[in-house]
Amino acid sequence: MIPAMPAVTASRTRQASHAVLRFGLVAAMGVVTALILIAGVWASWDAAPYVMLTKGREHGTVTVTDCSEDTCTGPYTPVSTGSTPRERVVIARTAAVREGQTYTVIVKPGTDEVLRSGPAGILHAWAPLGGALLLASVVVAGGLRRPRVAWVLAGAGVALLTAVSLTA
Template structure:
């Protein structure tokens, strides 16, 4: 009899521990997913801010003269008022950049670095967020058990990365 009485008392305690375990897993996985998404936004914002908030910044076109070591260089011709021409500016090399091509760009303040503007530049700037959405979808669907939410995150990330690839 004492063994049965002991089991009856421990059953509610086990239920509470099970609930706390699920709650703890939910909190940890939710935190991991949130950190992945925050890192994706942080990585994207470095370039996206120049593309999205281009009013008042120097805007123009860049003609690529050469690419090596992950960067392309070329001449800059201003389009916006107050912008000055430059003989050499630097653009991070991406899949869609080729020698001899001309691209619309925005100059990063206080530097010779430029980022692509327009729809292609906007989408390319947010590619790190697309990757973060894909990664977070695995955590949300697998770790949290929220399959539909995970699929929505994966679909959004895939759509963003695909749209950037098509636009470039």
């Protein structure tokens, strides 16, 4: 060993390895958080563009007459010009869809599937993102040790899901 160079101590080596492990943990939890949020947006995007970008789409109402385990059906009455009446359209069965009720809807192009329109439809379309925000808040709080950011994510998720339940 050269006398002018300090000896590498075990504590410095331990500190360096601890820093590398901490960086790996933060990177892994960051990736998990990003994947959860991307999955929430992906799940929401199945319906969101139809209810948010409504120009040129078929608008109407559906009166729910029959419900199965996953879907409800009923006759479609058009409201917009160019839309055709249908004897039977399908709407996803959620807590917000009940038999005998009439809902304003938008027809998914090329199908007999309809989605709720207006503010209720937009909120219902983004509901999966609300759940993803709640789940991501747990990962951010526990894995990233960022409680303030976690509270913001959780608050946004709770606000979104509360708004969805209030528009039922």
